[in-house]
Amino acid sequence: MAVDITFLGHAGFVLSDGNSSLLLDPFLTGNELARHRPDDLRCDYVALTHGHPDHIGDTVAIAQRNDATVIAAFEICGFLGEQGLQKLEPGNPGGQIQTDFGWVAFTHAFHSSSYEGRYMGMPTGLVVQMNDLVFYHCGDTGLFGDMKLIGEIYTPDVAAIPIGDRFTMDAGLGAKAAELIAPRVAIPVHYKTFPILAQDARGFDPKGVEVKELEPGETWRYAGRVS
Ligand code: NI
Numbered sequence: 001m002a003v004d005i006t007f008l009g010h011a012g013f014v015l016s017d018g019n020s021s022l023l024l025d026p027f028l029t030g031n032e033l034a035r036h037r038p039d040d041l042r043c044d045y046v047a048l049t050h051g052h053p054d055h056i057g058d059t060v061a062i063a064q065r066n067d068a069t070v071i072a073a074f075e076i077c078g079f080l081g082e083q084g085l086q087k088l089e090p091g092n093p094g095g096q097i098q099t100d101f102g103w104v105a106f107t108h109a110f111h112s113s114s115y116e117g118r119y120m121g122m123p124t125g126l127v128v129q130m131n132d133l134v135f136y137h138c139g140d141t142g143l144f145g146d147m148k149l150i151g152e153i154y155t156p157d158v159a160a161i162p163i164g165d166r167f168t169m170d171a172g173l174g175a176k177a178a179e180l181i182a183p184r185v186a187i188p189v190h191y192k193t194f195p196i197l198a199q200d201a202r203g204f205d206p207k208g209v210e211v212k213e214l215e216p217g218e219t220w221r222y223a224g225r226v227s
């Protein structure tokens with residue numbers, strides 16, 4: 001079954017197969033490039049890569065309004081519980097959470113994770129399986145050699161790779177990451193949102209991997225491996 005992949009801008013996505021819908025890192029308020037407003041979004045689940053404000057974003061309001069389950073690091077779930085959320089699925093790198101649509105696995109990421117000075121646990125990447133799609137969201141990270149192992153274990157169809165430099169990889173290192181992961185399609189993320197990030201995806205040109213640049217608000221229908 002096809003899965004609609006909607007890019008929310010920055011590192012945010014909606015994955016939807018028509019039955020279930022999952023939000024990843026929904027940072028809309030304060031993101032001038034975003035085309036969606038928090039009130040527009042319907043979801044059953046929200047999954048977070050780490051605790052920085054440009055990733056937690058509008059999670060509390062959206063999860064509350066949708067009665068959605070939040071999947072995130074143990075410490076982030078502790079924080080969100082204090083904010084009034086009750087449907088929480090905490091995890092950590094190496095672990096996998098079963099969902100109505102499939103599963104979400106936590107990988108490691110080389111970054112930091114805090115919210116207004118509070119420790120938010122390990123930063124993570126997330127691998128999502130929804131119908132015919134395996135989607136690897138690298139989170140915010142530097143390059144690491146185990147991306148090859150993550151690619152071998154989960155065989156992702158699509159990978160979202162941060163390329164904005166300064167806090168993550170730049171386009172050149174991101175291309176190397178895409179070559180290690182070896183998905184069918186790589187989507188560059190975490191650029192252009194702020195003046196201090198790279199303003200375009202120039203140089204993101206991995207060998208053997210198709211690149212798909214999505215504009216904030218754009219939806220791409222992933223039709224499955226046989227298409
Ligand atoms: Ni971050």
Ligand code: MN
Pocket residue numbers: 052054055140167190
């Ligand atoms: Mn970030």
